[in-house]
Amino acid sequence: MTNAVSSPARANSTRPRAAVILAAGQGTRMKSPTPKVLHRIGGRTLLDHAIDTAQALDCERIVVVVGAHSPQVGEHARKRLGEGATVLQDPPQGTGHAVLAAREALADFDGDVVVTFADCPLLSAPVIEPLFDLRAGSSRGGGADVAVLGFEAANPGAYGRLILAPGHVLLRIVEAKDADDTVKQVRHCNSGVLAADRALLFDLLANVGNDNANKEYYLTDVVGLAHDRSLSTRAAFAPEASVQGVNSQAELAAAEAVWQAARRSAFLVEGVTMPAPDTVHLSWDTRLAAGVTVEPFVVFGPGVSVATGAVIKAFSHLEGAAVGEGALIGPYARLRPGAEIGPDAHIGNFVEVKKVKVGAGAKANHLSYLGDGSVGPKANIGAGTIFCNYDGFDKFETHVGAGAFIGSNTALVAPVRVGDGAMTGSGSVITRDVADGALALGRGVQSDKPGWATRFRAMKAAKTARKDTK
Structure with a gap:
């Protein structure tokens, strides 16, 4: 049973949708010659699961961000989606940099963009749809300019933390490596999935810096930048199991x-x-x-x-x-x-x-x-x-x-x-x-030899007896 069905909540928004699927990770922890996102769940590649979900969300444009280290990933995506469906992130400089690689491919697109990950095979359209519900309200003054999918982690560990105000208003996202002891106590975590208007998303990304522990350009920084501009940033929440990633x-x-x-x-x-x-x-x-x-x-x-x-x-x-x-x-x-x-x-x-x-x-x-x-x-x-x-x-x-x-x-x-x-x-x-x-009938004619088996057994028995007397 595929995920490629229209979302029942699609009527909540008439804005066109596009998806940027991040698939440029090297997947070194898999320790496999097969690129991480071409490993399979239920006999289907992780990348195909992500594409299925984007199609189930009625995304009319799908862009897969790939890395130079795994050309098979790009080939797989283009075989399914056609030429022009992939963009290259080279060299890799973080999730924000990866999404920016899709800017030119979506330059003529006017609508909402959702960013998803090819290594999260349990993500489904119903799990992501609430982000578009939040986005739909922005045109009426009550929705979100930037909507982020979060979850409450049993063990927050290395997840980025969502810093929230009442009403799931999202103030900022702090990566675990940059978090102090107080922030590390927060259990509301970032799945990485985010939705925003295309023009706003790439405008915010253009202002993201890399002054952090990894010296990378984080997609999560767009939340703080949006909040600084007095834009609405909100979070929707999903079960932890539905957003779990695959890295090993x-x-x-x-x-x-x-x-x-x-x-x-x-x-x-x-x-x-x-x-x-x-x-x-x-x-x-x-x-x-x-x-x-x-x-x-x-x-x-x-x-x-x-x-x-x-x-x-x-x-x-x-x-x-x-x-x-x-x-x-x-x-x-x-x-x-x-x-x-x-x-x-x-x-x-x-x-x-x-x-x-x-x-x-x-x-x-x-x-x-x-x-x-x-x-x-x-x-x-x-x-x-x-x-x-x-x-x-x-x-x-x-x-x-x-x-x-x-x-x-x-x-x-x-x-x-x-x-x-x-x-x-x-x-x-x-x-x-x-x-x-x-x-x-296609077999040889049977031939019987009367007494042959009796004589054969007697001969073998005699030979055995002579051996025993020596």
Whole structure:
């Protein structure tokens, strides 16, 4: 399920919206060759989560600020948003400097700008929307010229502190490294997310200095500058979990756990049965209909949809697959991209399906590989069946007709078709098409040698006896 839906509160403001997503951090604490914002939560990159949120806020312009050290980030953003969607911050000189990098890209934009962070994957449109609610009132004299998203931290630590007056009027933001002991006692902290009119935001940023412990240009300084101009600065608050950032592998895992728990809870509310939800792993676009049952230790990779009444049994792995109504999958089944499982079909234990359309009521219950092709309605695939789809250079298709019966341990060498109602004998290697209703046998003629086993055992026993007497 994506976040790319219009915000229900959008009607509160008619001003155009743009987003500046900060994605230029080096992410050294991740200790990974993959750039931080290209790590994944729910199978989707942190950067894509941030873009999803901006789109859900109805931002008509999205600018991603990237660093020279990670060209893959810019490539990823441009692939999704198009050329011109990224600006370069080089060298990095703080968050204020990063936002200023987007000034030219938004020079012709007239509206509100929200600044978000690509390493905060749990941010969502409903969490950010209150900033625009505050902004909407500014034109009526009661709103905020600058609106900041805050949270109350259980452990404020290194977070910037929000210095507030009554009514959530924001006086200034003090970074932890610049805070004295009194300020460090404040529990209201800065998430970094901020919204303001585009012209005002860049005017304030142009006056930000770097007289601080890090010698950087802080985005947070715009609040103090706005207050000095007698402009309205306000804060809205969100749950701490919704604004948590990712800077290390441990924090990535923690964010994944929060995200997974929220998605599981949503599916339970929607009528999905999960006896052990904590053991089920979901992806950002997993679609489970009401009435689906998911047993313990099931993994959903990206691109899976499951229709009502289907049962996904324990220890199954699904990715890029569609499961029809009433189908039974697993246990220990693997559905790979392109698998389409029809209504009431059965894909059983240790069966792998890749790019095969399985018809309604068909069964492949044991130890088989079905790759590239189709299985007709009501067909039965015997244990140990293999679709031999690859010759070392190219892939070919196998098609099993409606009501066909494939005997156990059959190898179907593609390209090949087994007709409607046809059968194959167990242990056969089928290399030619089988006509409708025919029986195909592709195995050597059995030859029996009377008494051979008895003589063999006697010979072996005699040899063993001679060894024992030496």
